[in-house]
Amino acid sequence: MEMDASNILHRKQSVYQFLDDAFDIRNETYKGQQYSHIYFVRLHLMRTLIYSITPNWKPNTPVCTVLGLEEGKECIIVGTLYKHMKLKPCILDEYSKERSAIPLVKPHNFVHLDDYLILEDESGRVKLRGDTLMPSIYVTGIVIAVLGKETGAGDFWVDEVLEAGLPDQIERPLNSGEDKYVVFVSGLSIGCTTANPLQFQLLVDHITGHLGDEKEQSIAAEIVHVVIAGNSIEIPSGLLNGQNLASKDQSKLFEPIKELDILLTQIAAGVPIDIMPGPNDPANFSLPQQPLHRCLFPGSSTYNTFRSCTNPHSFQLDDVRFLGTSGQNIDDLDKYSEATDQLEFMERTLKWRHLSPTAPNTLGCYPFTDRDPFFIESCPHVYFVGNQDKYGTRLIKGSEGQLVRLVSIPKFCETGVAVMLNMRNLETHTLCFGTQISS
Template structure:
């Protein structure tokens, strides 16, 4: 088995060999992450009076400007939904999708035993809303027109709450439209990609799920690989040219026993003390791990679902107090928000730790869809987290909607997915699905000089 794994790694390295230019260790390029304040929380003394409807209105007004002008000039176009009441025949109208799901998994139910697959049922009802009213939508052989000039047939279970669309269909009853076509907003061009002159890599990973009681062999091998001690030849040259590590959420493992230890008897109190001690050991272990990583390569960390920070979106950076040893010994650790937007080597990155895509899965029929396809559709929607305020809870400090994609990045990555995947949608735009390292041992490497991306498995 060990020989088979070595052969597999050797094959991967040989595949990379043709595109890899040998560079000595002394020539490693130093890069700085320049994080924007797009997802940073406003000052706590700001008085926020806006309700969720205000955010939906901002989203609608912003997204409605991105539809092609020929749609607005169509004789069947109706500016407000309430005007449909007195019409017959074919109509075209803009609005926000809202799904009524019998088993909708609200965010306060996320820790119950309800499974994601159980929330998608045939009893779903779909509405289109704007500030003037709502209409009920029915679907018969409906086509979804995508911004990349392709289309596909969709059903009601393929839609999600919160996306702004333009529908075309036939009025079949009082405030009921049978939809034949759905149009999404136009794509915005990403910034120009400026390749670096020197070969350098960014290492993307997620889901370390550190747990001292479980086997940490993969993490030890990861450190050895980054040190250049695990492989030789071209594999060593790749690791020596990694200029930045980005961890997209879930440093800590999910403490599944916490729920049973919160209340009750003396035994439960004893269990809670034991769990508390385990948490302390895990926090200390993560601190030591980050210290080792940062001694090799600068590390940037995004919080995730398992981290000891607020679970409301966007998540604030992790507290430095949890990493006393790391900050005492080096300054190569940077804490990012989740989602995060930053510039690295003149390349624009946007990434999340996966909660936005996981929540979309709760509202969709995803049996035949890959994670990378969901990430692609996420960009097509023009919004990073359209299900916010419905099944994904958002911080209330914002008076705008920071999740609207006003400018496409060069690289959009999502952590804690099931499988690795990547697509180059445009010449200047790449999307990446990052699997959990604890489950797969996979890290993702992006060559900033060629814009290529590949996975590498740590055994």
């Protein structure tokens, strides 16, 4: 029986541009570099940028250094914030926990009402006060401008705050072209005791067009790219105790990776796929995490559609620019500041023009000496973050007309939810793969 050629579905294509060069660590060395270098670079970058926009903000107000402040004289100062936190974990507290009979409580969030902010530049530092400056919103490492006056007590009373705002964005035709979809999934956690292999296979079958009726398959044919945003496997912690593994335990260590490679091979055979490392994956711990080694994927890495990428990850499909992380930057902000939801944390990082402002203070990162790769030079059209508790999305607009789609990707192992984004209009919807059978 011959197949009707008119019924054959052809997958749509898109032009891919790889933009991870800024996150590559070449000639990695740890020979006495100090983390002060990355703060100096960040301050120089951000201060130059903020100086260029202060004339439009307050055209007749002088800009001073911390050392050049005069009591009662209104001025603008630009510097790096340091947040003094009463509950911030300290190594001495860890020592006390072991020696003390009373265990110390470890809260999920370390924000306290007594927290306060200090602004620092090369000349000195000054404590900030004022009703317009909310310490709970900010974290250590952000560069901002503040308008105000030095008080008699030596503090700086803040009247207004200026953040860098969204960077420039490349133009993208609005609501034009054809429907093309990108699938985002994170937190597969293959190897977890609660993982459901059937959910994984349903996801793969949907992406590759082996699931559903003709309508479902026609939608699957419009999927042009897949992004896996970290925490793809989960190795039992008991196996990673530094001891030599018995032969029976070695299979437990490698089995999740083999299973992941089988799933990726099925996807890569039909759809381009990017995989990013996460905090639980076999990659370096500090940001930016380098690509998972291709030797882990003997099957999928043979396809030219397979790409092992950094975390953070940046790329462009046709005329849509994407930027995202596996979630560590947002999770750390959630510990040291407060917001209504994860999307608000994401929006702040864009307005601060910095992906990971808490690195290296409370989030591990490589000790760069001549650059800060987390500085956001170009505004993305899509900003995604993986391994979050729930799905969320929001469209934000910048002062220069920039439009950014924020996407919070839930952990697939716990929710069975992936996210589809339409590149034509930046609209998103979820793919839910529930496998529970009702009695």
